[in-house]
Amino acid sequence: MNGRILKGIGGFYYVDTADGVIECKARGRFRKTVGKPIVGDRVELDVQPDGTGYLLEIAPRQNSLIRPAVANLDLVVVVATEAPPQTDPFLIDKVIAIAENKGIQPCVVLNKTDLDACDTLYDTYRLAGIDVMRVSAATGKGMDDFRAYLKGKTAAFAGNSGVGKSSLLNALLPGFGAETGTISDRIGRGRHTTRHVELVPYNGGYIADTPGFSSFDTEQMDLVLREDLQYAFREFAPYLTECRFTGCAHVKEKGCAVLAAVEAGKIAQSRHDSYVKLYESVKDLKEWQLGKELKR
Ligand SMILES: Nc1nc2c(ncn2[C@@H]2O[C@H](COP(=O)(O)OP(=O)(O)OP(=O)(O)O)[C@@H](O)[C@H]2O)c(=O)[nH]1
Numbered sequence: 131m132n133g134r135i136l137k138g139i140g141g142f143y144y145v146d147t148a149d150g151v152i153e154c155k156a157r158g159r160f161r162k163t164v165g166k167p168i169v170g171d172r173v174e175l176d177v178q179p180d181g182t183g184y185l186l187e188i189a190p191r192q193n194s195l196i197r198p199a200v201a202n203l204d205l206v207v208v209v210a211t212e213a214p215p216q217t218d219p220f221l222i223d224k225v226i227a228i229a230e231n232k233g234i235q236p237c238v239v240l241n242k243t244d245l246d247a248c249d250t251l252y253d254t255y256r257l258a259g260i261d262v263m264r265v266s267a268a269t270g271k272g273m274d275d276f277r278a279y280l281k282g283k284t285a286a287f288a289g290n291s292g293v294g295k296s297s298l299l300n301a302l303l304p305g306f307g308a309e310t311g312t313i314s315d316r317i318g319r320g321r322h323t324t325r326h327v328e329l330v331p332y333n334g335g336y337i338a339d340t341p342g343f344s345s346f347d348t349e350q351m352d353l354v355l356r357e358d359l360q361y362a363f364r365e366f367a368p369y370l371t372e373c374r375f376t377g378c379a380h381v382k383e384k385g386c387a388v389l390a391a392v393e394a395g396k397i398a399q400s401r402h403d404s405y406v407k408l409y410e411s412v413k414d415l416k417e418w419q420l421g422k423e424l425k426r
């Protein structure tokens with residue numbers, strides 16, 4: 131039988147199958163191939179007469195994130211807003227770059243549009259060719275389109291604190307009961323955050339419930355090689371071969387076609403600013419370090 135790992139707790143894996151959720155133990159055979167099973171893995175299992183199972187095989191992963199440890203994502207949803215607490219575009223671009231680098235589709239969901247239409251961010255990501263939606267968890271505006279967009283996909287959410295991730299999840303999954311409110315509110319009431327990432331079935335797909343729904347651990351960004359960063363900004367693509375010098379860093383070089391496109395308004399200034407900031411942070415990383423990092 132086949133299934134998808136929803137969560138893993140203390141050596142047990144809970145696998146979503148056509149026959150419901152089955153509690154499984156691992157049988158080490160695949161340790162030589164993909165390593166330890168993680169949430170999101172597509173697995174083959176053997177069901178025992180008592181209804182529990184054993185994981186037999188893990189299908190090769192289409193992609194995986196390290197923190198949170200989750201495999202086979204179809205979508206990274208970056209929740210952002212221009213209403214308080216206004217999102218720093220750099221955070222959005224960092225998460226988008228992680229997703230692009232891993233081959234996971236990114237999208238930007240602008241929340242709190244009952245307070246602010248978020249025009250600047252909307253225009254920025256439209257121009258970049260990244261899917262962008264305007265919603266309001268408070269009024270329900272735009273939520274039908276967002277629901278339809280998520281259909282059949284395995285999606286993880288990221289975004290700065292207070293942007294409304296938990297509010298959106300509660301709107302999508304009535305009865306889900308994610309805690310909402312300001313950080314100070316929550317400290318008063320005590321936080322009940324899950325320690326482990328978990329997939330929650332939703333609309334023919336899954337939503338990854340990551341611990342506290344905080345932003346991705348953007349340390350992962352350090353795993354993008356300098357040479358690869360340019361490909362993590364999809365709207366740079368038409369210009370990359372047009373620069374005067376091969377190996378152009380697209381930071382401040384003479385004859386850089388990317389910079390000319392920024393000048394001409396074809397690439398948003400804030401996107402290029404984020405690129406430069408990320409370039410500075412990753413430029414010393416070497417391939418052998420990347421290999422070492424990934425093996426940790
Ligand atoms: N006006 C308005 N307020 C909203 C909307 N969505 C969320 N809020 C409010 O914004 C505050 C923060 O929302 P949360 O859903 O807790 O934010 P979060 O992104 O989960 O925050 P963290 O868990 O700290 O990362 C709450 O007081 C919500 O009621 C919206 O669409 N419009």
Ligand SMILES: [Mg+2]
Nearest residue numbers: 295296342343
């Ligand atoms: Mg939250």
Ligand SMILES: [Zn+2]
Nearest residue numbers: 373378380386
């Ligand atoms: Zn260039």
